[in-house]
Structure formats: C-alpha cells, structure tokens
Amino acid sequence: MTWQQPVLIPADVETPDKIIGSFTARQVLILAGTGAILYAAYAAVGDHVPLLVCAAVALPVTVGAILLAIGRHDGIPLDRYVLAALRHQRSPKHLVSSFEDIPMPPAWMAANTQRPPAPLKLPARGVAGDGLVDLGPDGVAAVAEVSTVSFALRTPDEQDALAAVFGRWLNSLSGPAQILVRAERVDLSETIATLQDNARQLPHPALASAALEHAAFLGELSARHDLLRRQVLLIIREPSVGAHGRDAAAARALRRLDEASRVLGSCGLTARLLDARAVAALLASCFDPSAPPLPDDDIALPGEVITTGGTW
Structure with missing residues (x-):
C-alpha cells in the first residue's frame, strides 16, 4: 500500500x-x-x-x-x-466595416484635419449556414448552449463525481475551448400576451382569473425590475490550414463538440449546437447587450435577400 x-x-x-x-x-x-x-x-x-x-x-x-x-x-x-x-x-476612433485599407482623401480635402476612418477588423467574418463562425485566417468556431446543474444541492459524493467528469473533459481537450457565462435580458411580453389570449379559452372562470392575475404579476415584475437570465456557452475553435482547411476545421470542431456533449452528458449537462440564426442573434446581442433581443424574423443570414413588407 x-x-x-x-x-x-x-x-x-x-x-x-x-x-x-x-x-x-x-x-x-x-x-x-x-x-x-x-x-x-x-x-x-x-x-x-x-x-x-x-x-x-x-x-x-x-x-x-x-x-x-x-x-x-x-x-x-x-x-x-x-x-x-x-x-x-x-488609435483611430472612426472605424468602418471594411476588409481593405481605407484610401487617403483627395488633395482638395487636405484642409480637413480630421483623421480619416480606419477599417474595423472584427475577429468574426460571418456565420455560415451550418452555424459555425468564420474567423478568417484563425479558423472556425462552433458555439453550443450548455444547460446547468445545481452543484450546491448535490451530496459530497455527487459533487466529487461532477468534478471528476468535468476534469476528465478538461484533460481530453485537444484544442482551444472557451466557457462563456453571460447574462441577457428576458422579454416577457410574448408570454404575457399568450397568457391573456389563453385565459379567454379556459373552461372555468377561476382558471381564467388566475391566468390573468399571473399575467398582471409578470407585467408588474418586468416593469419594476430588469429581468435577466444566465446563459452558458461552450465555444470550440479549430484553425484552418490549406486550401480546404475550412471544411476540415469545421469537421474537427463539430467532432470535438460532439465529444464534449457526450462527456458532459454523464453529469446531467446537455450541449445544444446553435444554428445560424441563433449565432447571428448572439453576435448581435454582444454588440449591444442592453438592447432587447431581436425576433428571428428580423435576423437575415449571410446571402439572404432583405425585403420589406408593404404595397407597391
């Protein structure tokens, strides 16, 4: 021994x-x-x-x-x-979304002392149809939303088991990975409207009254407080090498994410790969965290034609 x-x-x-x-x-x-x-x-x-x-x-x-x-x-x-x-x-303070260098102004504008704008070089070039983030020369990134478990409510043996599973996943990492915990606003307007509409169809007046009271409570709660929810994201990044490096990097990122989902699933966690619209909405919310989330219909994917409703 x-x-x-x-x-x-x-x-x-x-x-x-x-x-x-x-x-x-x-x-x-x-x-x-x-x-x-x-x-x-x-x-x-x-x-x-x-x-x-x-x-x-x-x-x-x-x-x-x-x-x-x-x-x-x-x-x-x-x-x-x-x-x-x-x-x-x-550093320049006026940036524009351009992948090329901004040309110098013509000679007749030399009297203007304001510094010309510079290109805004973002790490993300766009979102592909499979939901992967194109990082340009840095490869691709796969984003998944991970559920949570209550660690404090578990017994000591269960806590040791959770820590062992998480440590096993960390030891199995073969590339860059990031765990992002972010808070986002919760919009209860759709939930309140659904409660009010369904309350009229309930078979008993007491149920309808309870549904309307609950809708009023949610409305007062959202009016008096800033409601937030916690979101846990798992980002897997893979570099791209060669002419067909993007496809190979995407396959490796998805395979690593699937392996992480299987390992973390043994401790009650579920990892859901975000689709293209969800990733686009996530990136848009990161630029303006205080803004309410955009509806899925208002988010256009790369290559989609943007149209507006109305009569011609």
Whole structure:
C-alpha cells in the first residue's frame, strides 16, 4: 500500500514568478532600467549641474517608476494600463466595416484635419449556414448552449463525481475551448400576451382569473425590475490550414463538440449546437447587450435577400 501526499495547486496559475524578493521580472526591469538611465544622466551632466538640481529632477522620475512598477488599477499593472491608454489615444476612433485599407482623401480635402476612418477588423467574418463562425485566417468556431446543474444541492459524493467528469473533459481537450457565462435580458411580453389570449379559452372562470392575475404579476415584475437570465456557452475553435482547411476545421470542431456533449452528458449537462440564426442573434446581442433581443424574423443570414413588407 502506497501513501500519496496531496499537492496544493495555486488558484491563479498565471501569477508571474518572483525573481528578487516580491518583485517580478517586469518590476525589476522597470526599476533597474530607470536607475540605469538616471545614473547615466548624472554621469553625463553631474559635473556641470548642481547636485540639488539633479536630485530635484530625479525624484519625480523615481517616484513615477516606482508607481509604474508596483501600482495597479482595477487589477491591471499600472504600466500595462498606461500603455493601453496611450495605444487607445493614438488609435483611430472612426472605424468602418471594411476588409481593405481605407484610401487617403483627395488633395482638395487636405484642409480637413480630421483623421480619416480606419477599417474595423472584427475577429468574426460571418456565420455560415451550418452555424459555425468564420474567423478568417484563425479558423472556425462552433458555439453550443450548455444547460446547468445545481452543484450546491448535490451530496459530497455527487459533487466529487461532477468534478471528476468535468476534469476528465478538461484533460481530453485537444484544442482551444472557451466557457462563456453571460447574462441577457428576458422579454416577457410574448408570454404575457399568450397568457391573456389563453385565459379567454379556459373552461372555468377561476382558471381564467388566475391566468390573468399571473399575467398582471409578470407585467408588474418586468416593469419594476430588469429581468435577466444566465446563459452558458461552450465555444470550440479549430484553425484552418490549406486550401480546404475550412471544411476540415469545421469537421474537427463539430467532432470535438460532439465529444464534449457526450462527456458532459454523464453529469446531467446537455450541449445544444446553435444554428445560424441563433449565432447571428448572439453576435448581435454582444454588440449591444442592453438592447432587447431581436425576433428571428428580423435576423437575415449571410446571402439572404432583405425585403420589406408593404404595397407597391
């Protein structure tokens, strides 16, 4: 009989390593680089500038380097936050959906100092008829909606079994996968209208009264609160290689999603592949999460002709 000692695994496996005391390589590089620059500057001008003036100039630089090295903003290191702010400031603010570079304006418009628009490069090129998201050179992605189970209401043995099944699926991953938990608005107008219409057809007045009261309760609930529902999505991505790489990547993504559905099904989870309209609606809602969901009839698939009703 062998005895195995348990090993603790840190929760945050992406924490950078500490190389000197509690400082990471990035922090040491910032502090050491700043110190080297200040020393080189003092060696160059120290004989011609008073020591007090050098100290007055070096003090704010040193404080700024320390803040950049150890400071954080919303959990992000301050130096990366400053770099992101500078990158945002220098990036164009007017973007258009074009896969080609925007040509420069003609010479007679040179008086306009406004920066010309730049192409909006989205990771998703479109949604195919099979529901897969075309990522261009990055391959394809399959999106499935996964049901949930109550982990807290299970017994300890059942919780261990659920964790074992989920760990087995994680160990079987052969490519990129993402679990996305998002909240979306719930529109009860159709449900309320259905209750009110069906209430008139109920055989007993008490049932009709109960249905109307429930419809009124749902209407008051939706008017006083922002109703949300949680949606769990499983995204499987496969890269495409070669001329026929898209078809091969799509087959691999669907096969991996089917394998995930079989493994997760053993713990009571169901994974449903979203069709083209559902994926298009999902991408549209990600651009404007606060907007109500669009009806399926208002969503056009790629290649469909958009028509409007009316008389000619």
